[in-house]
Amino acid sequence: MMNMKKLSTIGVMFLTIALILAACGTKSSTPGKPSESPSNSGTEMNVLYYVNSTLGDKSFFDSAQAGIDRAVKELGIKAKTVEGGANSADWASGLEAVVASKKYDVVVVGTSQMIDVTKDLAERYPDIKFIFFDDLIEGVPNVYSMLYSQSEGSFLAGAFAALVTTSTELKGANPDKVIGFVGGMDIPIINDFKSGYEQGAAYVDKDVKVVTSYVGDFVNAPKGKELALAQIDSQKADIVFGVASAAGLGTLEGANEKGVYSIGVDANQNPLYPGSVLTSMLKNVDQSVFRALEMLSKGDLPLGKGEVLGIKEGGVGIAKDELYEKYVPQAIRDKMTEIEDKLAKGEITVKSSL
Template structure:
């Protein structure tokens, strides 16, 4: 009888051990389904790295992403690091792969259309590594989450603003010619999407406004950006220029200061660079979107294998309306821009993107 009881007890204990063992294995499995969310590494601090395919200090695009990284470090408790790849494009693939292959980072933050092919190649060869990609879309990669800002919507606002400026009689530097300028970094689809939105916004205000455009050829040559903007101001009679050229576009803003004309910044708030000349900026809220994406990754809810488009309604883009905007932009223009923003957010105004 005692032997029978002992045998039953042994079976019960063995069953409990097997159940606990199975539960333990289930709890340790954190691998997401293909294209699904990925849990942050359990029990350890997240390490995130931002690879800059260029250099910091552009006072716009990359600096905005860097602010997002710093903020994520402070607010989310993530270990963050930024690595500058320099301006030689031939170095970017090896630079990014060295970070990925080191296995030191849980997630890599990288962006721009110039990095699409590089990221697709590396992500395919390192399927266990995670990537947050900003400012363009990478499709078909289960370990990449990408977010695109509606630059066409933001540039529509910039174009409407520029048209209102060139026709305004309160602004002393506005001339009788209805000409506005556009200085792009490169003649590539994403930059031309800015241009398309800019033209639509200008023609929403007045179909008779002329848009003149020039391309620098890269995103680093500020002297060239200045030269092209000066040509638009002095030769083509533009009284306001919209720069979409990263660090190279800083030269265009400087040109507006030199000749006493107006300009529109991009990516971040560049109004303080030349107060009274840079009247507003079309800001992509890259910093906020980077913090948001890293926060979702930390929570285990970031949907890798998908992409999002962040427009005015989602807080992805907007004009910079700081104290300088309030000081230098006539109230009539401010009121008109608020009305246009409301119509754009509600869907009453539709902007066509050349990327769709």
């Protein structure tokens, strides 16, 4: 028979083993991976990003993709992107097909052209959450939407263009006070860009004339270039603002070939043609898409509501990178800082055409 001392020693051993096992049970079952907080359900999200166009525009749709990519990396979500193509007649059926598959918990989609189909699908598939960007859908309980104040951002672009066309320091600026605007399509949201652009130009110099053309879609870069060249050659524009997604790349190319200036859109396009693309009007789509997915992962996304993101909220702005510092004269940079500050403080009011 064991003596009491030996039994006591065995008991201590079992107690020690039990404590070690209990401690191990609090750790993640995956080596090297920390346990997740119950409030962060990001890894459970299966996200579909539907592009009602194609990627490769180096601006709007690519910016949203960058936000998705960041969420995959930092939030641990799963994501797939489906490109709808250039034919707008295919977009509604294309989006419905992926939603109806019920493979995705969250659908990210944007632009005013997709409002009606998104509302319809959200109502028919109430278990799927929709993050809608670039316009507002309110009152639908499973939709969160965000609109960028493109009129405010374009006000900055217009003010900048007016400062460039009246500059005596920039070699590509001519004596004519003419600036160009090339839009993708003649639709309300593009015309809100145009309205802000015109207001910004008038704020700097009421004699500056804005000439306008529309591509007719958002993918035809050769047409975007052709329109920009016409504005430069025939109407004497020395700076052009292209608001046309992939088609706008042609606008930037045309300005560069002619030795004049351009303004990029949605993402920082300054590096595409350094010294010709002097700045870019930023719609921070990437940041806002990531922000929405992060809020959703934490349970903080205000579904059923929409937000308008302006300069004050960091939703829009202009690109001020090292190329901006290198090629834009100090006097123009100083004036732009002054205008930005006034807009953020509400000392300048920009009217939206929407």
